[in-house]
Amino acid sequence: MRTPFLGQVFVALDAAPSEALRVALAHHPQPLSGYTYAVLTCWHPVFRYAVCSPEPDAVLIAFIKEDDGKRHLLQPVGPLSPRLAADLVREAARLDYPLLICGVSAAFVQANADLLTHFSVSEQPDFANYIYSANDLATLGGHKYAKKRNLLAQAERALAWSSAPLTPADADACFAIARQADEARRPVEGALALMRTQERRALETALCQFAQLELLGTAVRVDGQIAAFSIYEPANPEMMVVYFERALRQHKGLYQLVTREAARAIAGRGVALINREEDLGDPGLRQAKRSYFPLRLEPQYMLTFRG
Numbered sequence: 001m002r003t004p005f006l007g008q009v010f011v012a013l014d015a016a017p018s019e020a021l022r023v024a025l026a027h028h029p030q031p032l033s034g035y036t037y038a039v040l041t042c043w044h045p046v047f048r049y050a051v052c053s054p055e056p057d058a059v060l061i062a063f064i065k066e067d068d069g070k071r072h073l074l075q076p077v078g079p080l081s082p083r084l085a086a087d088l089v090r091e092a093a094r095l096d097y098p099l100l101i102c103g104v105s106a107a108f109v110q111a112n113a114d115l116l117t118h119f120s121v122s123e124q125p126d127f128a129n130y131i132y133s134a135n136d137l138a139t140l141g142g143h144k145y146a147k148k149r150n151l152l153a154q155a156e157r158a159l160a161w162s163s164a165p166l167t168p169a170d171a172d173a174c175f176a177i178a179r180q181a182d183e184a185r186r187p188v189e190g191a192l193a194l195m196r197t198q199e200r201r202a203l204e205t206a207l208c209q210f211a212q213l214e215l216l217g218t219a220v221r222v223d224g225q226i227a228a229f230s231i232y233e234p235a236n237p238e239m240m241v242v243y244f245e246r247a248l249r250q251h252k253g254l255y256q257l258v259t260r261e262a263a264r265a266i267a268g269r270g271v272a273l274i275n276r277e278e279d280l281g282d283p284g285l286r287q288a289k290r291s292y293f294p295l296r297l298e299p300q301y302m303l304t305f306r307g
Helices: 017-029 035-049 082-094 106-111 134-139 145-157 166-184 191-207 254-268 283-290
Strands: 001-003 008-012 050-055 058-064 072-073 100-105 119-123 130-132 163-164 215-222 223-235 238-245 272-273 297-299 300-305
Touching: 001 191, 008 058, 008 297, 017 035, 017 050, 035 058, 035 191, 035 238, 035 297, 050 134, 072 106, 100 106, 130 134, 134 254, 134 272, 145 254, 166 191, 166 223, 191 223, 191 238, 215 254, 223 254
Parallel strands: 072 100, 238 272
Antiparallel strands: 001 008, 008 050, 050 058, 058 072, 100 300, 119 300, 130 272, 130 297, 163 215, 215 223, 223 238
C-alpha cells in the first residue's frame, strides 16, 4: 500500500522491502528503543507504520495514532539535509492538524536546531528509557541488590526451575503465560489501559514471528513447564533492548528470576548495556524499574509543529 504524506510516497511497512529497511536502520542505531525492523513489525498492527527514503541516507517512518486517526512521524532516522528539513516544514504547514514527531532522542534535538525552530519540544518523562549495566543485572552484586538476592534465593529453594533460550516452539506456552500474567496485573484506566492493549497486540506479533524477526529470548521453566519468558533484541553491538517480559505471579520471585536469567544470557553475548524501555507513568512499573538501579534514563521528546 502506497500513501502520499508530507510530499513523499510512503509504503506500508508490511509491503516495503524488508532488507533495505533493516540495513538503513542498522546503519543509524538509535539510543531509544523502537528503531529496528523487528520492533516496528511487532507494533505495526497498532500503529500501521509506513516508510519512505526521501534521500539515500534518510528514512522517514509514519504512523497513525489510534486516538485521533491522524498520521504523524517517528523521529527521522539518519541525517536530515537542509533541503529535506525545509521540505518537512513546508509540508507540515499544509496539514490541517499539527504534525507530531514522536520518539525523539536528545541527540536528534541537539543535531537539528534549525528544524526545531518550527516545533515545540516537550520532554516525556513517562517514556524515558531505563538503561542498565548488563553485568549488574546478571550478577546483582553489592549491598544495593541485597533484597533482590534474598528474594531470588527463596525462589531458587522453593522452585524446581531451569532456564534456556526461548524458541518458536514455545509460543503457545508463552501466549498462555501472557494471558494469565496480564489478568493478574493491577487494573488501570485511560491511557494506561490503551497502552496495555496495544502491548498485547505487539507481543502476539513477536511470538508469532519470533524466528522470522530474529528475536532472542529466555524461558524459565518450573517443574518442566514454561512459567516465565523474556524477549529481547540488539539495538546496536553494545545494547540489548528487552521488549517483553512475563511470569506467572503465583511463583514468588519468578519475575526477578527471569530478569536475572535474561541478563545473564545477554551479558554472556558480550553486550554491555540493557535497555528495559519506559515505565509509561505506571507507578508500579516505575518502582520496579528503579529498584534495579539504572545507570541512566535516556530522555525522550515529542515535537509538535507550530509553523
